[in-house]
Amino acid sequence: MTDKTTGTEGAVRTDTPADGDRPLVELRAAGKSYGNIRALHGVDLTVHPGKVTCVLGDNGAGKSTLIKIISGLHQHTEGEFLVDGEPVRFSTPREALDKGIATVYQDLAVVPLMPVWRNFFLGSEMTKGPWPLRRLDIERMKKTADEELRNMGIVLDDLEQPIGTLSGGQRQCVAIARAVYFGARVLILDEPTAALGVKQSGVVLKYIAMARDRGLGVIFITHNPHHAYMVGDQFNVLRLGTLELSADRSQVGLEELTNHMAGGAELAALKHELAQVRGVDTEGLPESGDLRAPTAATPEGKS
Amino acid sequence: MSMAQQAEPAATTPPAPGPEKQKDGRTARRPLALRLLARPEVGVFLGAVAVLVFFLFAAPPVRDGSSMANILYQSSTIGIMALPVALLMIGGEFDLSAGVAVVTSALTASMLSYQLTLNVWMGVIVALVVSLAVGFFNGWMLVKTGLPSFLVTLGTFLILQGVNLAVTKLVTGNVATDSIADMDGFDQAKALFASSFEVGGVQVKITVIWWLVFAALATWVLLRTKYGNWIFAVGGNKESARAVGVPVTFTKISLFMLVGLGAWFVGMHNLFSFNTVQSGEGVGQELIYIAAAVIGGCLLTGGYGSAIGPVFGAFMFGMVQQGIVYAGWNPDWFKAFLGVMLLGAVLINLWVQRTATRR
Numbered sequence: 001m002t003d004k005t006t007g008t009e010g011a012v013r014t015d016t017p018a019d020g021d022r023p024l025v026e027l028r029a030a031g032k033s034y035g036n037i038r039a040l041h042g043v044d045l046t047v048h049p050g051k052v053t054c055v056l057g058d059n060g061a062g063k064s065t066l067i068k069i070i071s072g073l074h075q076h077t078e079g080e081f082l083v084d085g086e087p088v089r090f091s092t093p094r095e096a097l098d099k100g101i102a103t104v105y106q107d108l109a110v111v112p113l114m115p116v117w118r119n120f121f122l123g124s125e126m127t128k129g130p131w132p133l134r135r136l137d138i139e140r141m142k143k144t145a146d147e148e149l150r151n152m153g154i155v156l157d158d159l160e161q162p163i164g165t166l167s168g169g170q171r172q173c174v175a176i177a178r179a180v181y182f183g184a185r186v187l188i189l190d191e192p193t194a195a196l197g198v199k200q201s202g203v204v205l206k207y208i209a210m211a212r213d214r215g216l217g218v219i220f221i222t223h224n225p226h227h228a229y230m231v232g233d234q235f236n237v238l239r240l241g242t243l244e245l246s247a248d249r250s251q252v253g254l255e256e257l258t259n260h261m262a263g264g265a266e267l268a269a270l271k272h273e274l275a276q277v278r279g280v281d282t283e284g285l286p287e288s289g290d291l292r293a294p295t296a297a298t299p300e301g302k303s
Numbered sequence: 304m305s306m307a308q309q310a311e312p313a314a315t316t317p318p319a320p321g322p323e324k325q326k327d328g329r330t331a332r333r334p335l336a337l338r339l340l341a342r343p344e345v346g347v348f349l350g351a352v353a354v355l356v357f358f359l360f361a362a363p364p365v366r367d368g369s370s371m372a373n374i375l376y377q378s379s380t381i382g383i384m385a386l387p388v389a390l391l392m393i394g395g396e397f398d399l400s401a402g403v404a405v406v407t408s409a410l411t412a413s414m415l416s417y418q419l420t421l422n423v424w425m426g427v428i429v430a431l432v433v434s435l436a437v438g439f440f441n442g443w444m445l446v447k448t449g450l451p452s453f454l455v456t457l458g459t460f461l462i463l464q465g466v467n468l469a470v471t472k473l474v475t476g477n478v479a480t481d482s483i484a485d486m487d488g489f490d491q492a493k494a495l496f497a498s499s500f501e502v503g504g505v506q507v508k509i510t511v512i513w514w515l516v517f518a519a520l521a522t523w524v525l526l527r528t529k530y531g532n533w534i535f536a537v538g539g540n541k542e543s544a545r546a547v548g549v550p551v552t553f554t555k556i557s558l559f560m561l562v563g564l565g566a567w568f569v570g571m572h573n574l575f576s577f578n579t580v581q582s583g584e585g586v587g588q589e590l591i592y593i594a595a596a597v598i599g600g601c602l603l604t605g606g607y608g609s610a611i612g613p614v615f616g617a618f619m620f621g622m623v624q625q626g627i628v629y630a631g632w633n634p635d636w637f638k639a640f641l642g643v644m645l646l647g648a649v650l651i652n653l654w655v656q657r658t659a660t661r662r
Contacts, residue, residue, distance in 0.1 A: 093547070109546040109547050111540045111606065113539045113606045114539055118532055118535070122532065122549060134528070134529075136527055136532065
C-alpha cells in the first residue's frame with residue numbers, strides 16, 4: 001500500500017540540495033571496539049539529502065553500534081566520521097542534534113508518563129520571560145506540537161494525555177514529527193517498524209517517505225528487507241560487524257536483498273554440504289553465482 | 304542553559320488550512336471527576352481532610368486556633384524537607400541521609416560560631432556550604448558510579464551519623480553543643496528561621512509561611528519551568544531524557560543539592576529555636592520525609608508526583624502527631640498510626656490511578 005510515490009502531501013518544502021552531491025553524513029572505514037570486542041569494523045556509509053539509506057542486519061550485526069556512533073551516544077574507535085565533509089567526534093547526543101542529526105530510537109526516547117506536548121519539546125523547551133521568571137511557553141508549545149503533528153497527518157484530541165497511552169505507531173510518528181520539527185537534516189530511525197502491526201508499519205513507512213521528500217537524509221535501520229525495499233535508495237547489509245553488502249537500488253533486487261539478509265551468501269556456500277545431509281531441503285537456496293550484487297570489500301573479513 | 308533558542312522549525316510548511324479541527328474520535332474525554340482523581344495530589348488531599356475531620360471530632364482541643372497553629376508548625380518542619388525530597392523522588396532517586404544531614408548542618412553552624420566566637424551568620428553560611436557539598440557528593444557519587452541511590456545515600460547516612468556524634472564529642476566533650484543564644488547575630492538569624500508572629504490572637508511560627516512559600520515555588524518550578532520538565536524526564540526515563548538532550552547529570556546532582564538546601568534550612572530552624580543541637584538526633588527522620596512524599600502521591604520509582612501532594616502529606620503527619628496528644632491517647636501509638644496511614648495512602652493512590660488512567 002505504500003510505495004515510493006505516496007505520502008507526499010504536505011511536503012511543500014523543496015530543500016536546496018547541498019552543493020554538488022556532498023553527503024550529509026559519511027563514514028569511512030569506521031569501527032568501534034568495546035574493550036577487546038570488535039562490534040563494528042571497516043564500515044563505509046553515506047547519507048545524501050533526500051535519500052533513504054537502509055541498514056539491514058540480523059540481531060547483533062552491529063546496527064545499534066552504528067547508529068550510536070552517528071547519534072553521539074558512543075564514539076568510533078577507528079576510521080573516520082564526517083558531517084558535511086568535516087571530520088567530527090561527538091561526545092554527547094546534544095552535539096549530534098546541533099549538527100542536525102536526530103535519532104528516533106527503538107524505545108523512542110519518550111517518557112511514557114509525560115504528556116504528549118511535553119515529550120515533543122523535551123530537551124528543547126520553548127521559554128518566555130526574563131531569567132528569574134523564565135518559564136515554559138506552554139500555549140505556544142501545545143499549539144506548535146498540534147500543528148506539527150497535524151502536518152504529519154497525526155491527529156490527537158488531547159495533547160495532555162501521557163504519551164504512554166498512545167499506540168506504538170502513533171508514538172513512532174510523534175517521535176518522527178519531533179525530529180523533523182527540530183531541524184533534523186539527517187533522521188536516524190532505529191527499527192521503527194519492529195514492534196508494529198502491518199497497517200501501522202505502513203503508516204510509519206509513509207512518514208519516512210514524507211521526511212525524505214522534505215529533503216532529509218534518512219538512515220533507516222531494520223531487519224525487514226520488504227520494508228527497506230519499499231522506501232530505500234541505498235542498501236547496506238551488516239553481518240557480524242562488517243558490511244556484507246552495499247548497493248544502490250538499481251543494483252539489487254528485493255529477492256537478493258532478502259537472501260543477503262538471511263545470510264544467503266553463507267548458506268549458498270554451505271549448499272553442497274547441506275545437500276548431502278538427508279532431510280535438508282536445499283532446492284530453494286540460491287547458488288553463490290546468483291548473488292552478484294557488489295559485495296563490500298571486507299579487507300580482513302569477519303571474525 | 305544555552306539550548307533554549309534553537310527550536311527553529313525546519314519545515315516552513317504552513318499548517319493544514321482546514322479551520323475545522325478534526326478529531327480522531329477515539330479518545331473520548333474522560334469525565335472531569337476521573338481526570339481530577341488522576342492528579343497525584345487529589346488522593347492525599349482527601350486523606351488529609353479525612354484525618355482533620357476525624358480529629359476535629361475525636362479530639363475537641365484541636366478545634367482551638369492555637370492548637371491548629373501548633374499542628375501547622377509540626378507539619379511545616381516535616382513539610383519543608385518533604386518538598387525537596389519529593390522533587391528528588393520525582394527525579395527518580397531518594398536520599399536516606401536527609402534526616403541526619405539536618406543535624407549535620409545545625410552542628411556545623413553551632414560549633415563553628417561558638418568555638419571560633421564568630422558572628423552566627425558565618426556559621427550559617429558555612430553550614431549552607433557544607434549541606435550543599437553533602438548533596439553534591441551524593442549526586443556526584445550516584446552519577447559517577449551508577450550505584451542505586453539507596454546504597455550511596457545509606458553510606459552517607461552512616462558516615463554523617465558517625466561524624467555528627469564523634470566530632471561533637473571531640474569538640475565540645477559532650478553530646479550536645481553549647482548554647483549560642485547570646486552570640487552576635489543570633490537575634491537576626493532567629494527572626495529569619497525561628498520567629499513567630501500573631502494572627503488573630505494566635506502565635507504562628509514563621510516556618511509555616513516558609514513552608515507554603517517553598518511549596519508554591521516548587522510547584523511553579525516543577526510545572527512551569529524547563530528544569531521542572533527535566534525533573535519529570537530524568538525520573539520517568541533517564542536514557543530517553545539523555546538521548547533528547549536533557550542534562551541528566553546536572554539535574555540529578557542539583558536535586559540532591561536541593562535536599563541539602565532543605566536540610567540546611569530545617570537545621571537552622573532547629574538551631575535557632577532550641578539554641579543547642581543534640582548530635583544524635585535526626586535518625587529516622589529521612590523515612591518520615593520519604594513517607595510524606597509517597598503519601599503525597601509521588602511515585603517511589605520516579606517520573607510522577609507533585610509538590611502540593613507532599614504538603615498535604617506532611618500536614619497529615621503533623622495532624623496525627625499532635626492529634627493523638629490532644630485526644631489524650633498514648634503517643635506511643637503515633638508510629639503505628641503512621642504505618643497504617645502510609646499503607647492506606649499508597650493503596651488508595653494505586654487504586655485511584657488504576658481507575659482513573661485505565662484506557
